[in-house]
Amino acid sequence: MENYKLSKEPLLEVKNLRCYFNDKKLLFKKNKLVTKAVDDISFKINKGEVYGLVGESGCGKSTTGRAILSLVHKTGGTLKFDGNLIYDVENNYSITDKKMQSLRKDMQMIFQDPYSSLDPCMTVENIIKQGMLKHGLLKNKNEMNEVLHILKLCGLRNDCINKYPHEFSGGERQRIGIARALAINPKFLVCDEPTAALDVSIQAQIIMLMDKLKKEMGLTYLFISHNLSLVRYFCDRVGVMYLGKIVEECNAEELFITPKHPYTKCLISSIPKTHPTEKKERIILKNELPSSSDTINGCKFHTRCPYVQQICKNSIPKLKEIEPGHFVACHKIFN
Structure with a gap:
C-alpha cells in the first residue's frame, strides 16, 4: 500500500459545483421552488489530507459529498480525481458507467448512520x-x-x-x-458525519482508528461534521458552508484562532467551554436560518449578519485570499 504524507499535489479538485432540486409537489406549477443545496462551490483536497466541511444542518455538506461520488444529481460544475476529469456538467461530459464503476474502488463513503447503512440480512x-x-x-x-x-x-x-x-x-x-469501505483499498473517503450517531467515548475510538488508518494506508478524507471540536483536532484544512456556499476556508488551527467571516465567528463561539474559568462570549444570531429555496439577493448571510451593509444586499461576495491559504467571502473584509 502506498504510504504518503501531506503533499501539495491535489487528489480531488471540485470547481463551481452546483446541485439544484425542484420541489416535486410543485412540478406542474409555473412558480416552481428551486432548492439550491450546493450553490457554486470550489475547493481542492491534497493527497494525504483531511479536509473538513462544517456548517449548520441543511447547509449542503452531505449533498456535496454525495455529488462528488455521483450519488446525486448535479446541475453544474467539474470534478477531477487524481488528475483525471470525472465530469464536466456544462460541457455535458461524464466518464462512462464502466469507468465510473471501476473508479468506485478508489472513492468510497462512510455513512453517518451505522444502523441503516448495513444490510441486516x-x-x-x-x-x-x-x-x-x-x-x-x-x-x-x-x-x-x-x-x-x-x-x-x-x-x-x-x-x-x-x-x-x-x-x-x-x-x-x-x-x-469503515471495514467495508477499506476492503477495496481506496485512495479517498467521504466521511459523512461518521461519529454523529455515537456516544462521546466511542467517537474518540472511531476518530483514533480513522487517524491510524490514514497514516498506515495513505488515505485522503473529506470529513463532514458539525462537531467543531472534533474538526479542529482531526482536520488539516476546513471549509465553512452556509446555505450552499463556502464562506471561509483555511488551515484548521488558524480558522479556530483567527476566524474572519462573521458566520465562522458565530459557529466557533458556540463551542462549549472546556474549563469553568474560561471566558467566552456567545454570539447569538437574531434571525432564523432561511431555507435553501428562498430567493436571497446578494450575500446569503446578510439576513442574519450583524455587520450588514447595503452592498451585502445587492452583490454576492467572492471567495478571496486575504492571507496565504486563507480565503474569505465577505464584503466587510475587503471594504
Whole structure:
C-alpha cells in the first residue's frame, strides 16, 4: 500500500459545483421552488489530507459529498480525481458507467448512520467481501484471510465474521462500515458525519482508528461534521458552508484562532467551554436560518449578519485570499 504524507499535489479538485432540486409537489406549477443545496462551490483536497466541511444542518455538506461520488444529481460544475476529469456538467461530459464503476474502488463513503447503512440480512463476512468480489480483488487469494485482515485492521475480532449487524453495538457497526469501505483499498473517503450517531467515548475510538488508518494506508478524507471540536483536532484544512456556499476556508488551527467571516465567528463561539474559568462570549444570531429555496439577493448571510451593509444586499461576495491559504467571502473584509 502506498504510504504518503501531506503533499501539495491535489487528489480531488471540485470547481463551481452546483446541485439544484425542484420541489416535486410543485412540478406542474409555473412558480416552481428551486432548492439550491450546493450553490457554486470550489475547493481542492491534497493527497494525504483531511479536509473538513462544517456548517449548520441543511447547509449542503452531505449533498456535496454525495455529488462528488455521483450519488446525486448535479446541475453544474467539474470534478477531477487524481488528475483525471470525472465530469464536466456544462460541457455535458461524464466518464462512462464502466469507468465510473471501476473508479468506485478508489472513492468510497462512510455513512453517518451505522444502523441503516448495513444490510441486516448479510453477515459481516459478506458485507466486507461484497465489494472485493465486485472489483475482482479476491482472485487467487484466500477470501477468509482477506476478510479477517480487514477486521483486524479495524479493531474487530475474528468471531465477528459470521454475525449480523443487529448483534453489534453502534461503535462496532461503524467499524464494520469503515471495514467495508477499506476492503477495496481506496485512495479517498467521504466521511459523512461518521461519529454523529455515537456516544462521546466511542467517537474518540472511531476518530483514533480513522487517524491510524490514514497514516498506515495513505488515505485522503473529506470529513463532514458539525462537531467543531472534533474538526479542529482531526482536520488539516476546513471549509465553512452556509446555505450552499463556502464562506471561509483555511488551515484548521488558524480558522479556530483567527476566524474572519462573521458566520465562522458565530459557529466557533458556540463551542462549549472546556474549563469553568474560561471566558467566552456567545454570539447569538437574531434571525432564523432561511431555507435553501428562498430567493436571497446578494450575500446569503446578510439576513442574519450583524455587520450588514447595503452592498451585502445587492452583490454576492467572492471567495478571496486575504492571507496565504486563507480565503474569505465577505464584503466587510475587503471594504
